[in-house]
Amino acid sequence: MADRYDAIVVGSGAAGSNMAARLAAGGKRVKILEAGTARGNEHLVSSTLWARRLKWTGEPVLEDGANPVGHVFNAGRGVGGSAMHHYAVWPRFHAEDFECRTRYGRGLDWPISYDDLQPYYDRVQAESGISGDAAQETWRPPGEPYPMPAVPLFAQGEIIRRGFKVLGMDTAPLPLAVTSTSYNGRRPCIWDGWCDAGCPIGALANPVTIDLPKATEAGAELDTDTQVVRILTSDDGTRATGVEAVGPAGRREIFADVVVLAAFSVQNPRLMLASATAQHPEGLGNSSGTLGRYIMTHPAGLIYGLFDEPTLPYMGAFGGQLVNQDNYGKESHAATGAFGSYQWMIAQAVKPNDLLGIATTRVDLFGQALHDFMQRAAQGFATMTAVVEDMPVAENRVQLSRDEKDAHGVPLAQVTHTTDPSSKALWDQVLIEGQEVFKAAGAKEVWTGPQGAMHIMGGTIMGDDPKKSVTNSFGQTHDLNNLVVAGPGLFPTSGGVNPTFTVHALTARSADHLLANWPA
Amino acid sequence: MSYSRRQFIRDGGIGLLTFQLAGCATQLTPEQAHGAGVSLKKLSGTEAKTLAALGEVLLPGSAEKGLVEFIDHQLAAPVEEQLLMIKYVGPPPPYDGFYQGGLAALNQAAQAAAGADFANLSTERQTKLVGEMAQGKLENWGGPPPPFFYFVLRNDAVDVSYGTKSGMESLGVPYMAHIEPSTPWEAG
Numbered sequence: 001m002a003d004r005y006d007a008i009v010v011g012s013g014a015a016g017s018n019m020a021a022r023l024a025a026g027g028k029r030v031k032i033l034e035a036g037t038a039r040g041n042e043h044l045v046s047s048t049l050w051a052r053r054l055k056w057t058g059e060p061v062l063e064d065g066a067n068p069v070g071h072v073f074n075a076g077r078g079v080g081g082s083a084m085h086h087y088a089v090w091p092r093f094h095a096e097d098f099e100c101r102t103r104y105g106r107g108l109d110w111p112i113s114y115d116d117l118q119p120y121y122d123r124v125q126a127e128s129g130i131s132g133d134a135a136q137e138t139w140r141p142p143g144e145p146y147p148m149p150a151v152p153l154f155a156q157g158e159i160i161r162r163g164f165k166v167l168g169m170d171t172a173p174l175p176l177a178v179t180s181t182s183y184n185g186r187r188p189c190i191w192d193g194w195c196d197a198g199c200p201i202g203a204l205a206n207p208v209t210i211d212l213p214k215a216t217e218a219g220a221e222l223d224t225d226t227q228v229v230r231i232l233t234s235d236d237g238t239r240a241t242g243v244e245a246v247g248p249a250g251r252r253e254i255f256a257d258v259v260v261l262a263a264f265s266v267q268n269p270r271l272m273l274a275s276a277t278a279q280h281p282e283g284l285g286n287s288s289g290t291l292g293r294y295i296m297t298h299p300a301g302l303i304y305g306l307f308d309e310p311t312l313p314y315m316g317a318f319g320g321q322l323v324n325q326d327n328y329g330k331e332s333h334a335a336t337g338a339f340g341s342y343q344w345m346i347a348q349a350v351k352p353n354d355l356l357g358i359a360t361t362r363v364d365l366f367g368q369a370l371h372d373f374m375q376r377a378a379q380g381f382a383t384m385t386a387v388v389e390d391m392p393v394a395e396n397r398v399q400l401s402r403d404e405k406d407a408h409g410v411p412l413a414q415v416t417h418t419t420d421p422s423s424k425a426l427w428d429q430v431l432i433e434g435q436e437v438f439k440a441a442g443a444k445e446v447w448t449g450p451q452g453a454m455h456i457m458g459g460t461i462m463g464d465d466p467k468k469s470v471t472n473s474f475g476q477t478h479d480l481n482n483l484v485v486a487g488p489g490l491f492p493t494s495g496g497v498n499p500t501f502t503v504h505a506l507t508a509r510s511a512d513h514l515l516a517n518w519p520a
Numbered sequence: 521m522s523y524s525r526r527q528f529i530r531d532g533g534i535g536l537l538t539f540q541l542a543g544c545a546t547q548l549t550p551e552q553a554h555g556a557g558v559s560l561k562k563l564s565g566t567e568a569k570t571l572a573a574l575g576e577v578l579l580p581g582s583a584e585k586g587l588v589e590f591i592d593h594q595l596a597a598p599v600e601e602q603l604l605m606i607k608y609v610g611p612p613p614p615y616d617g618f619y620q621g622g623l624a625a626l627n628q629a630a631q632a633a634a635g636a637d638f639a640n641l642s643t644e645r646q647t648k649l650v651g652e653m654a655q656g657k658l659e660n661w662g663g664p665p666p667p668f669f670y671f672v673l674r675n676d677a678v679d680v681s682y683g684t685k686s687g688m689e690s691l692g693v694p695y696m697a698h699i700e701p702s703t704p705w706e707a708g
Contacts, residue, residue, distance in 0.1 A: 037600070046697035048683050049603045057600040060612035073608045077600070192696035200698045314693050352691055353675070353683035355608050360678075363671055366578045366650060370674075374682060378691035 005031045006518075008243055008256040009220075010228045010271070013081020014500055015487035015507050016262030017207035017215060022511035023260075024218035028518075031254060032220055033245055035227040035263070036078030041208050044084075044198035048354040051197035054078065054085040058227075059406035061266055065396065066418040069297040070453035073355065075264055079224060080198075080207040082264060083500065087195050087319035088177040088204045089345055090130050090501035092121050092141050094328055097341065097495040104330055106339060106422075108294070108392050108492035111464045111473040112509075114141055120505035128205040128504065131180035136172035139325040148180045152191060156311040156382045157321035157347035163441025164324060164346075171322040174345060177205035177501070178317055193349025195318035196356075223247060229408045230275050231259060231483065237279025240483040246408050257520045258482045260475075265295065265456040265489035269398040270413040272460070272477075285460070285470050285477035285485075292398035295417055295459045296494040299427040300452030301342070301386030303434035304361045305443030306377060313350050313358070313381040319498075320384065322346035327433075328496060330389070338426035340389030341496030344434070348383055361449060382443070386430045387454060389496040391420040398459050419451070427451060455499050460489040474513040475506070482519040486510060550586025550593070550680055558589060561596040562616060563623075566637070568592070570623045573639035575677045577650045578670075582677035585687075590680050591619060605675045609668075618664055622673070625663025626653070632660035 006028035009020045016032060024030045035058060044050075056075035063071060076082030095114040100107035122144040132146035150173030153161075164171050178195075179188045189203035202209040216222060226247030232255070234241050242255035261268045269292040273283035283291050324344040331339065351357045358377045365373050396418065400411035419427070431448050438446040463469025466478035475490055477483045486507050488499040495502075560568055568588045575582040594604045599613045606615050626649070630638040634645055641649070652658040653666040663669060681687050685695045 044698070046695075049679060052603050052605070052607055053601065055607060057607075070608070190696075190698075192698070194696070194698055314696070351683075352688055352693060353678045355605060355675075357678070357683075359682065360675065363674065364654065366654070366670075366674055367647065368580060370579055370678075374691055378693050 003252065003254045005029045005254070005256040007031070007258040007260060008033060008254055009260045009262055010243065011081060011262035011264065011267075012079050012207060012212065012222060013076060013262060013264065013487070014083035014086070014207055015503050016081070016260070017211035018504055018507040019260050019262060019486050019511055020220045021211040021214035021218065022508065023515065024215050024220040026511070026515040028515070030215065030220040031256070032215065032222045033226045033228055033243070033254070034079055034222060034224045036224065038224040039079040039084070039208065041198070041200045041202060044200040046192075046194040046197055048197065048351050048357065051085060051354070054198055060404075060412055062401055062404065062412055062414045063417075064414070065416040067297070067299070067451060067453065069295060069415055069417045069456050071266060071415065071456065074297070074453065074456050075266065079212070079222070083206050084198050084208065085196055086206070086500055087317065088500070089319035089498040090125070090175050090177045091323065091325075091343065091497040092143065093117075093495045093497060093502050094139075094141055094341070096330060097493055100330070100493050104339070106391065108461070108463070110492050111462055111469075116473075117502070117505050117509065118143055120508045121501065124501065124504040124508055128177050128210050129179055129183040129186070130175050130177050131173070132175035133173045137175070137323070137325070138170060138172070139328055146175060148183055151176050151178065151180050151317060151321060153321055154191070154312050154315040154347070155309070156313050156316065159307055159309060159311055160346050160382055160384055160437065160441050161322060163437040163439070166440035167437060169324055169326050169437070171324050171346060174320045174323040176317055176319055179203045189317065191316050191349075193314050193316060193318055193351065196354075227408065228263070228271060229410050231271060231284055233275070233277055233279070233284065233480065237277055238480065240284070240480050257518065258484060258514065260484045260486055262486040264487055265459045266398055266413050266415055268485055268487065268489050269459045270400065270410070273398075273400050274410050280479065285479050285483060287479050288467050288469060290394075290461060290468060291470050292459055293394045293396070294392040294461050294492065295396045295398055295415060296390040296392055296457045296491070297417060298390055298454040298494060298496075299388040299419055299423060300454040301388055301427055301430040301434060302361075302449030302452060303384050303431070303438055304447050304449065305382045305438040305441070306445040307380045307382055307441075307443055310379050311382045313378070313383070316347060316349040318349050320345040320348045333426055333429040336425050336429055337422060338429050339422035340391060340426045342386050342388045342426060342430050343496050344384050344386055346384040348385060350381065350383060352378065361447070382438070384434060384437075386427075386434060387496055387498060388427045388430055389423060390494045391423050392458060392461075392493055393418070393420050396458075455488065455494070457488040457491040457494050457499055460485045461492045462490045463492060474510045476519070484510065484514065549684075550590035551584065552586070553589035553593070554584060554586040560588070560592040563588065563592045563595075563620070566627070567620060567623045569639045570627055570637065573646065574623075574626065574650070574673060577643070577646045578674045579677035579681050582681050585680040587677055587680050591676055595619065605679065606672050610672065618672075621663040622669040625661045625669075628662055629658050629660045
């Protein structure tokens with residue numbers, strides 16, 4: 001029967017590909033709809049310029065607030081979504097991240113605990129492969145050791161680690177979903193710092209390498225250049241029945257028992273808001289009024305330094321070589337009004353140009369002074385980045401633009417984000433600490449960057465209370481249990497770590513539940 | 521000449537772009553395009569002259585590296601294939617107005633400050649104006665926010681100068697491409 005499936009998955013990024021692979025392996029007939037173009041590892045090119053084509057190129061997202069989420073930079077377009085340019089830093093959330101409201105009286109609680117998610121973290125890391133050294137991560141929550149040895153340490157990492165040691169702080173190899181050795185038929189990484197441009201040799205665990213092949217081998221169908229413009233519902237408004245999509249063959253309706261939205265934290269709520277009906281006048285899954293709310297983005301703390309020693313800053317992975325989570329506890333800087341968790345990602349591989357490149361760290365320089373700086377920095381530059389928790393704020397939200405629509409008549413997303421004062425205070429403190437580390441390491445010059453926006457989470461948060469959240473712990477919307485959300489949009493809090501590992505673990509848990517309790 | 525879309529994308533990323541030269545589609549690096557004097561599609565003669573002069577102040581040598589040809593080529597490309605860094609940080613496309621408006625504003629400011637277009641000022645005067653642009657202190661400016669225009673154009677100059685294989689190698693940075701270009705960056 002044409003255009004009828006067990007499940008439609010909207011989006012082929014990390015969450016969508018993972019969900020599709022699991023549902024298809026479970027015997028379900030799955031259709032993946034990807035708004036962007038087809039792409040395989042063979043299409044990736046090692047170039048900071050070419051890498052920009054992996055970023056968002058879809059309909060504009062309107063941004064406002066004091067600290068915009070940086071949608072174009074953080075999102076992706078095309079097969080694999082933003083995971084095609086992600087840096088594969090895969091730490092776990094900590095137990096306190098799931099119980100922020102209960103333990104501290106701030107933020108929100110998740111409807112699950114770390115213990116609920118731990119088996120899924122363990123399963124996913126075996127499937128996708130993570131390189132690391134669990135024993136050295138003294139702060140790591142319980143779990144199986146990593147399946148691959150730690151990533152290698154290059155000069156930049158050695159030098160910065162020296163500063164942490166002087167200050168009595170620990171470092172451990174950064175847990176990376178990158179192969180440090182051959183793994184499940186994948187080649188080991190050659191540590192050339194091109195992660196941001198995608199990984200054509202399959203060393204980095206992106207959807208094109210891991211989950212999409214599994215999905216298609218299990219029978220899932222993938223339609224590219226196909227944009228979903230509306231979610232269809234039954235006449236009585238109790239169920240999602242499919243989607244309306246525009247693709248190469250024009251506009252069509254596709255039907256399924258289950259509709260999974262995996263189009264990232266902004267487009268998911270946009271589509272749900274734009275699919276309002278008489279039964280759901282404020283948007284699908286929005287009886288609580290929280291749809292689109294609690295958008296979060298990690299404030300990035302950027303530390304830079306110049307050393308006399310050669311740092312080989314171009315070697316390694318884009319995500320870094322080492323990690324420090326000594327101060328992950330949410331009240332480490334409480335005396336300053338700061339609240340939240342953070343980690344240091346240490347010694348990122350850098351290129352001369354691009355937004356995260358060496359030249360951009362000193363925007364005050366131009367002319368011959370810039371040339372001179374580039375010559376020095378190419379040999380002695382070092383950097384590390386703090387992932388700082390962004391406390392959830394209801395006013396930070398995705399709404400529909402009142403005035404602007406895309407080519408298919410769907411209102412554009414308007415995203416408002418201003419960092420909570422307690423998160424901003426933490427970011428301030430983190431920058432002080434980072435500069436002290438670099439000075440202790442012997443840097444001749446130390447400077448910092450502006451507040452970056454890293455990752456986008458929230459907007460379709462999960463929770464136990466249908467009056468205060470959009471979905472249950474499995475991503476099923478409280479209002480229509482066969483309309484499922486997957487991805488970082490489900491996070492009620494952001495933690496102080498990168499989200500992609502947790503996205504995979506949540507998706508695996510959701511898929512297990514759906515297969516065992518199919519909402520047909 | 522058969523030239524697939526995939527080939528276009530790959531070569532475009534590494535450095536080769538398709539320019540019109542003597543009526544024929546020809547693959548060139550921006551630097552080669554500059555040397556060959558390709559005709560521009562988006563920028564006027566005055567805009568190109570202003571952009572080249574600005575590039576030389578921002579990062580000397582960038583005009584020779586094809587800054588004008590690179591930006592003009594990218595403005596003429598489909599949005600999903602554009603490589604300009606403004607995609608990360610700027611308003612929604614198209615970006616023609618940003619570049620053309622900024623260049624016009626620069627000439628407007630130069631005229632007000634020194635009675636001539638930016639390209640015709642002394643290097644000293646140009647450098648002073650760019651410094652004021654970077655700090656947002658430029659007067660008689662009617663374009664995009666001056667520090668933002670400075671930021672974007674400076675990064676464009678860095679892209680053509682150091683974002684290439686030869687540019688990285690000039691810094692002693694090995695390029696280490698996973699996928700080598702089908703034609704060397706510095707061909708010809």
